[in-house]
Amino acid sequence: MAQSCANLLEQDKQIIAPLYGKADINFVKGEGSYLFDDQGNKYLDFVAGIAVNALGHQNQAIKDAVVDQMGHFNHISNLYPNYPQIELGKKLLEVTKFDKAFFCNSGTEANEGAIKFARKYFDRKGEKNRQKIITFVNSFHGRTYAALSATGQPAIREGFGSMPGDFVHVTWNDCEALKKEVNKDTCAIMLESLAAEGGVMTLSKEMVETINSLQKEFGCLVIVDEVQAGMGRLGTFLGFEKYGLKPDLVSLAKGIGGGLPLGAVLLRQHIADQLKAGDHGTTFGGNPIACAAGLAVTKQIADPALLKNVAERSAQLKAGLNALVEKYAFAKEIRGEGLILGVALDESMPVGNIISAARSEKLMVLSAKGNVLRMLPPLNVSAAECDEALAKLANAFAAAAK
């Protein structure tokens, strides 16, 4: 039912738990890279549901897959083999060269699974003292307890009582700090292939080399959180491929479901060999409809033409953003890779000012930690749409600078 935006926001306030600050906008439809509101305004969507709509809105193959699966069954539980889940797993393993897949519903669950599998691996091998998991300051791994404990942002843990122990956070790209923490009691080093929420921070070559050599020297596991940077977003199918990490476990979510709730953990055989029925589980994980959508998504993202588009659009956007960084003193640097791009701003220009100016231009963008403007367009965004975004952003920068 059509409702005015003010009415909708008021109802949201009365009915929905007050956990988010929401913008006064009533989206009624999405199509490709665009969103439409109830006033007939058309917005270029460079938020993409926070990297969820990897193929934009109303992707035909996803729609067809979902409708087709609903004609078979919606859900059967994990008590029985489930064809869409197996097909999606097969495709993911073929593309990534991992050995086993576990399906869940979200990024935080994928990380919980990966953490549990890593600890169970050493426990079954008789190395019960291997508990310590090293993650990074400003990392983001999710909101459930272990993922929250892994997350390197103390502010979002505050007031939630005791956290699962043995999580240590070291500074991003600080090789010496990491070397000091890793020893024979380390279970895993866990990191995002690109720290998106934490400020669109890329990994240094030295850090990748350090992680690879510590993994070899101490036999600890490497868990790469690909929830935001995976599924083609960096121009490679998984983000770590770009940097040369050698993960034992990878967590996926966001883009993999193309808008449906779906998460996954990809495992190497040595980890899977230490797991048994009953060690972990989920009611909804690997839901047939979500997996049918996931297969439609995965097939499209695995297409080299799509990945090439990510690289080309990234270069196009970076060139345009560079002009803004050269023109405005408050814009310090461009950050990111592929289609997770950011502009770090100094304290004289709060990122919120740019986001609202962009919204007036009918461009949706978001922020990352540390006063960083972030853009997450769909991976199939066109060159013309990127030009349009850059023109809107140039106007937004000019308006915010006045």
Ligand SMILES: Cc1ncc(COP(=O)(O)O)c(C=O)c1O
């Ligand atoms: C890198 C990373 N890991 C995990 C998560 C948590 O995912 P979810 O919100 O689906 O639980 C996010 C969400 O932003 C993320 O960016």
